Amino acid sequence: xxxxxxxxxxxxxxxxxxxxxxxxxxxxxxxxxxxxxxxxxxxxxxxxxxxxxxxxxxxxxxxxxxxxxxxxxxxxxxxxxxxxxxxxxxxxxxxxxxxxxxxxxxxxxxxxxxxxxxxxxxxxxxxxxxxxxxxxxxxxxxxxxxxxxxxxxxxxxxxxxxxxxxxxxxxxxxxxxxxxxxxxxxxxxxxxxxxxxxxxxxxxx
Amino acid sequence: xxxxxxxxxxxxxxxxxxxxxxxxxxxxxxxxxxxxxxxxxxxxxxxxxxxxxxxxxxxxxxxxxxxxxxxxxxxxxxxxxxxxxxxxxxxxxxxxxxxxxxxxxxxxxxxxxxxxxxxxxxxxxxxxxxxxxxxxxxxxxxxxxxxxxxxxxxxxxxxxxxxxxxxxxxxxxxxxxxxxxxxxxxxxxxxxxxxxxxxxxxxxx
Amino acid sequence: xxxxxxxxxxxxxxxxxxxxxxxxxxxxxxxxxxxxxxxxxxxxxxxxxxxxxxxxxxxxxxxxxxxxxxxxxxxxxxxxxxxxxxxxxxxxxxxxxxxxxxxxxxxxxxxxxxxxxxxxxxxxxxxxxxxxxxxxxxxxxxxxxxxxxxxxxxxxxxxxxxxxxxxxxxxxxxxxxxxxxxxxxxxxxxxxxxxxxxxxxxxxx
Numbered sequence: 001x002x003x004x005x006x007x008x009x010x011x012x013x014x015x016x017x018x019x020x021x022x023x024x025x026x027x028x029x030x031x032x033x034x035x036x037x038x039x040x041x042x043x044x045x046x047x048x049x050x051x052x053x054x055x056x057x058x059x060x061x062x063x064x065x066x067x068x069x070x071x072x073x074x075x076x077x078x079x080x081x082x083x084x085x086x087x088x089x090x091x092x093x094x095x096x097x098x099x100x101x102x103x104x105x106x107x108x109x110x111x112x113x114x115x116x117x118x119x120x121x122x123x124x125x126x127x128x129x130x131x132x133x134x135x136x137x138x139x140x141x142x143x144x145x146x147x148x149x150x151x152x153x154x155x156x157x158x159x160x161x162x163x164x165x166x167x168x169x170x171x172x173x174x175x176x177x178x179x180x181x182x183x184x185x186x187x188x189x190x191x192x193x194x195x196x197x198x199x200x201x202x203x204x205x
Numbered sequence: 206x207x208x209x210x211x212x213x214x215x216x217x218x219x220x221x222x223x224x225x226x227x228x229x230x231x232x233x234x235x236x237x238x239x240x241x242x243x244x245x246x247x248x249x250x251x252x253x254x255x256x257x258x259x260x261x262x263x264x265x266x267x268x269x270x271x272x273x274x275x276x277x278x279x280x281x282x283x284x285x286x287x288x289x290x291x292x293x294x295x296x297x298x299x300x301x302x303x304x305x306x307x308x309x310x311x312x313x314x315x316x317x318x319x320x321x322x323x324x325x326x327x328x329x330x331x332x333x334x335x336x337x338x339x340x341x342x343x344x345x346x347x348x349x350x351x352x353x354x355x356x357x358x359x360x361x362x363x364x365x366x367x368x369x370x371x372x373x374x375x376x377x378x379x380x381x382x383x384x385x386x387x388x389x390x391x392x393x394x395x396x397x398x399x400x401x402x403x404x405x406x407x408x409x410x
Numbered sequence: 411x412x413x414x415x416x417x418x419x420x421x422x423x424x425x426x427x428x429x430x431x432x433x434x435x436x437x438x439x440x441x442x443x444x445x446x447x448x449x450x451x452x453x454x455x456x457x458x459x460x461x462x463x464x465x466x467x468x469x470x471x472x473x474x475x476x477x478x479x480x481x482x483x484x485x486x487x488x489x490x491x492x493x494x495x496x497x498x499x500x501x502x503x504x505x506x507x508x509x510x511x512x513x514x515x516x517x518x519x520x521x522x523x524x525x526x527x528x529x530x531x532x533x534x535x536x537x538x539x540x541x542x543x544x545x546x547x548x549x550x551x552x553x554x555x556x557x558x559x560x561x562x563x564x565x566x567x568x569x570x571x572x573x574x575x576x577x578x579x580x581x582x583x584x585x586x587x588x589x590x591x592x593x594x595x596x597x598x599x600x601x602x603x604x605x606x607x608x609x610x611x612x613x614x615x
Contacts, residue, residue, distance in 0.1 A: 164585065170584065173581065202476060
């Protein structure tokens with residue numbers, strides 16, 4: 001058996017994985033929210049629950065950082081990664097909440113594509129988190145997230161252009177723009193997470 | 206007389222208290238800005254003065270951190286708390302400024318409730334700051350701020366819904382939304398301050 | 411020859427200077443974007459190239475920080491300065507991109523003044539970066555940037571007021587406000603850079 005230079009607490013990796021799994025649930029609920037004939041109140045309620053569960057995991061990581069003597073990587077990086085994952089959830093929750101709150105009747109089709117990007121980001125992130133333990137095979141993950149963020153950005157710009165092409169009433173543009181921007185921030189937040197993972201991996205290599 | 210483990214500079218606590226007192230003044234001016242028949246130019250001028258005074262205190266804390274060898278708690282936490290208090294002032298100042306600048310005629314009644322939340326947050330924060338010296342009895346403060354932030358968030362969502370219920374012209378919605386969002390960021394900024402106090406208290410306990 | 415207390419790597423200063431020169435290019439392209447009869451597609455393409463070049467320089471600084479044993483000043487300050495310069499570019503790029511994307515027909519004349527402020531900020535920053543090596547004659551720079559930020563802020567408020575004075579259709583206000591706000595964030599980002607330079611200079615003095 002190989003000698004391990006520093007003892008590490010395995011469960012940080014489990015908690016990060018758990019956090020990313022909450023994001024998979026959240027992205028799935030976002031997709032449901034856009035579906036024709038969705039019970040929006042019900043989906044929004046489940047989103048709220050998912051967001052609370054994610055919050056709990058984030059707090060557990062923070063508590064663990066503060067009470068653990070030897071951490072698997074720098075404290076500030078653990079904190080940064082946990083809060084980065086938490087930010088993704090907050091933005092997805094915001095999008096769901098605004099769709100309910102603004103009582104938006106028709107959503108532009110481009111929104112569905114953006115939510116697909118988010119679902120793919122969530123899956124990749126959930127698959128990558130356990131690999132933090134060995135720091136192996138992580139490059140594929142952050143490269144693919146960066147590619148998805150580029151695709152999401154193009155999609156976002158297309159959506160904005162379509163909002164302003166004259167087919168929506170100004171008050172609807174005002175509502176939809178908020179929702180569209182929350183989705184874009186969610187994609188960006190996934191990229192921030194991937195960048196943090198890259199930084200950690202580079203430091204530890 | 207009890208043995209003190211590390212010598213501390215008392216006046217950090219006084220400066221934080223001073224900063225929080227500026228916030229009490231700012232929240233009061235915000236309430237005056239909403240009052241029927243207010244001299245908005247005059248209130249906005251006094252808000253600007255309050256904001257400058259708060260800035261001065263923030264700079265004094267930063268200078269003090271940089272020139273003090275032993276600080277009562279971690280330098281980065283002192284810096285974070287000072288800049289957190291400063292952020293609250295900036296958001297309240299922004300709200301006052303926009304009310305003046307946009308020449309908003311009628312403000313939704315929900316704004317008054319949000320400003321009451323801010324006034325209560327400011328009082329609680331000003332009362333809590335001196336307790337940083339002993340780190341005692343702070344939990345009540347951050348729990349209550351978290352409760353107020355929840356109430357503020359519900360109020361914010363109600364306000365947004367009312368902006369979009371058809372009773373305002375779109376151009377007015379555009380103006381009011383900016384103001385409403387500045388108030389919400391101010392409430393959030395109070396919560397950030399409370400979270401930082403909690404972090405400091407946990408570390409020091 | 412004077413004794414140097416710590417060996418420093420000269421090329422950090424060159425990289426910061428390079429980053430600031432990208433900003434001069436960016437501010438110039440922004441000015442071209444506003445010009446009557448501009449080929450907006452072409453200007454936007456060149457802006458994208460400038461933004462990528464700036465990104466490259468930022469990454470080079472980050473790589474260099476991570477691989478250098480003795481840095482000329484604190485690692486976190488180097489990182490903060492590099493990301494601050496990068497933020498300016500992102501905001502200027504955003505402004506150019508939105509002008510293209512929203513197909514804005516007529517731009518308020520105040521925008522031209524704001525871009526002049528940005529061009530002046532970029533020049534001053536590019537001139538100041540090489541002086542980080544000796545930490546001399548930097549106060550003039552940050553004082554002037556602070557003055558320009560104040561002028562920019564007054565101009566921004568005047569622009570917002572003019573957007574809401576009834577001469578623009580609401581949908582145009584919605585578009586123009588996004589552009590105007592991106593410009594204001596760019597000015598603010600220059601001030602953040604100047605504040606970071608001041609912090610570094612104070613620490614090193």
